[in-house]
Amino acid sequence: MDEMMFRGWAVDQKTITFVWDIRDLAHPVMTGHHKAPVRAIDHNLYVHNGQVYMSNYKSGLRIVDVSSVAEDPTGSSFVETAFFDVHPEDDAIGGEAVFGGSWSAYPYFESGYILVNTLERGLFVLKQTNV
Template identity: 45%
Template sequence: DEEHAGKEICFGANETHLSIADVTDKSNPVALSRASYPNVAYSHQGWPSDDHKYFFLNDELDELSGTQSRTRTLVWDIQDLDDPILLTEYMGETAASDHNLYVRGNLVYESNYVSGLRILDISDPANPVEVAHFDTVPWGPDAPGFAGSWSNYPYFQSGNIIVSSMREGLFIVRKRERPVS
């Protein structure tokens, strides 16, 4: 957003909405926008795309509250910070609750509690596609709740990804490229 180039911007997942603020002047933050979405339960956490055009948001309780039957990731077009637009809602393959997600390049790395780490290709942000996963609790049902993968860290230059799981420990994994056939 050229209007806000060079400014320090804060994105907040604030329980019921996404809020965006200019926090360049720490003694005088300025609210830029506030946007909600259908079937909100608990807007929890999100991360911008590397090009700062999109924001990927999770709602931690929508699966548990029954407003969603599958893991939902909300994709916002933030090219106008004063007017973010909900671009799409990606529905995952399981009903697991989503917790923390991070973006690196064209991939979103989601820690989705019992269903573990899910990796989405966001080359086309309007149509995310799951390309890999690592289940930290393979014996558990992929249902809503608070066990399993809490968070992850996909920023090591080596390509290693750290995945923390609440009871199972810490995993070091790497996304494997699928063979071309």
């Protein structure tokens, strides 16, 4: 909830994803972070085939290529490759760091389809075309 409370790297309310090295579970190390281009609160994140599928509440599904993490664990080379905005009404103000919108996503179908469920608008079935 750092985005809602204007804390740390999220003082501008843009979603922050922290990168952790957990090879030693007794001594995890935060190695960096990735900042989304819009304001929102992150919720559920799933890693699949070098990409992170992020449900970022009002900004919807954001897909970030994290395949460079082994070479660059700072997160600075992560790239957003796609997104699906489930609440475009707030785009004129740059998004909102409030609850609502996308709750979760499921990117694990062999077909490549991605399910995104939302609190207000139901289920979306998507397929990323720029893979």
